[in-house]
Amino acid sequence: MSKFEFPESINSRPVWGTLEPRPGKSHLMIADAEGAEALLELAKADDRLMSKSTILYFPKGTGETYLEDLENLGAAQLYVGPSYSAAVARLRRILQDAHMGLQIYLSGTESLMGQAMREAADAGIPHSAIQTEHRGSVARRMQCVHCKGITDDVMTDPFVCSHCGLNLFVRDHYSRRIAAYQGVCVDAENPGNVPEPVELYS
Amino acid sequence: MTIQFNDETFRDDYTFRNSQWAIDRFPFPFHEDSYMYSVNMEQHQGGPAGSVFEKRFDVDEHYVSEMKDRALVLAEDPLRCQCLPHMTLAGWDLLELIMVSKSEDYPDLFELHREGNNWHWINKPLGIDHKFVFLDETTLPYGPMEYITRQSQGDFAVLDQRDDNLWMDAGMVTTQADWSLDFDIGMNFFEWHAPVPKANEMGIFVRALKFLLNIQQGTPARRLNWTMTVNPLLDTSPENYHKWGVQKTTLTPENIGTKQHLRVELQTFFRLPRSNALVFPIRCYLISLQDLVTVPKWGRRLHRVIRDLPVELATYKGFIDNRPMIVDYLSQFDDGLPTSDGIWPDKNTEPPLQT
Missing domain, CATH: 3.40.50.80 (Nucleotide-binding domain of ferredoxin-NADP reductase (FNR) module)
Incomplete structure (x- = not known):
């Protein structure tokens, strides 16, 4: 029940596995x-x-x-x-x-x-x-590409950056170094026109 | 050869202009009347005299102003230049490559005098006269990669090679087509290209990586890439997208000829000797549609390419909303005549626009 099958995505998106015992000290x-x-x-x-x-x-x-x-x-x-x-x-x-x-x-x-x-x-x-x-929630840790602030537990697309307040869309582009997905301004080309937030994978 | 350096801006009042010389040598990226991804690599061993392919690192009339623009970007956002700790040696390799190439290719503009590790670098266009010790970071005002790329047009990605892959572990990126070094640093070849549609399924990246992993010292390679940019804005960064994105909505049928620019990247690839890293300079050339269509062949061809480009590519390249207006404008310069093969303007052999 806590398992979720992520749809196939781009090459930078992490692919999670299944834990198995390995020999180790x-x-x-x-x-x-x-x-x-x-x-x-x-x-x-x-x-x-x-x-x-x-x-x-x-x-x-x-x-x-x-x-x-x-x-x-x-x-x-x-x-x-x-x-x-x-x-x-x-x-x-x-x-x-x-x-x-x-x-x-x-x-x-x-x-x-x-x-x-x-x-x-x-x-x-x-x-x-x-x-x-x-296991569990499909919420994402997102980095705002504009202010670089991290917003954790993001459940909707778009969402509001908890640092700079811009409305960001959720990309699948992921940085292991930042441990976050990339969020990019959703209404840059049409200021104020922010789509209704949709729950991720809904 | 003497270059008259322009005093111009790539932001705010956008005084950037191409001279007739710059228009004639513009690296038009389409060798036929349509476009699809390909591993369009060729050796970077010179090219026709006066073309942007002739020298290892092309210097043109925009040099001084582009370097001023880079300094402005870095002052606002120092994260545009980053170098993971293991890449310092590659930075020295790059500094050497650029200083040696420019001093040999443009002796009237750049001089490099070397006595062992005591180096004397003279950059006349930027007014730099500097003695330093090669491989001694304390003798430079910045790290070696930052120092030399503040004096070189184009972005620079410095790629570490390990595990049969290339890793974006250092770079100077201020004239990018909407990608973030700060986000992508540390990624491998497939990861940083992940957002590009279609090309992965076409096997482009697997083949391109194979080619790049095998580039040897002294045999650099090159290819052209392209996109469209409204206003001659060099810094089309994701970081500032919330500021410049809205400029895309300012196009009108009246201003499109001057405002809409074709943006071409001359990408080159050099193996670096000490680090075995690969440096990937990405040099940006901009031309307004109005200037571009003064070459009849280019006007005909650009119209056909933009009109027929698959939707996914026009979307990825960020001009899907403006495409109808661009195609309308360009259609005036397409009389339906056939075009000659290759990218060159062929001004003396191609017929003028038939009206």
């Missing part, structure tokens, strides 16, 4: 909201994984839904935090202390996976070596 799992379901399935696929795993989890709108199940996985460490951004320093420290043989698993929203992937890539792990699985 240690495992770092980062998930938000319904992303917890992918971790629960991952643990089921290999019951030896969790004793070597660190989990960073952000429930977002799901509240307590998955907490008990996650606690029962017996992870070496389970951190449940209020937001991804609050945990960035913690994540950087974990990556700094990481050794060869670390496996990374990301699941949940595109915003969470994109940002965590960027941190891992900055720490020297190739993005192609990181596993991902999309």
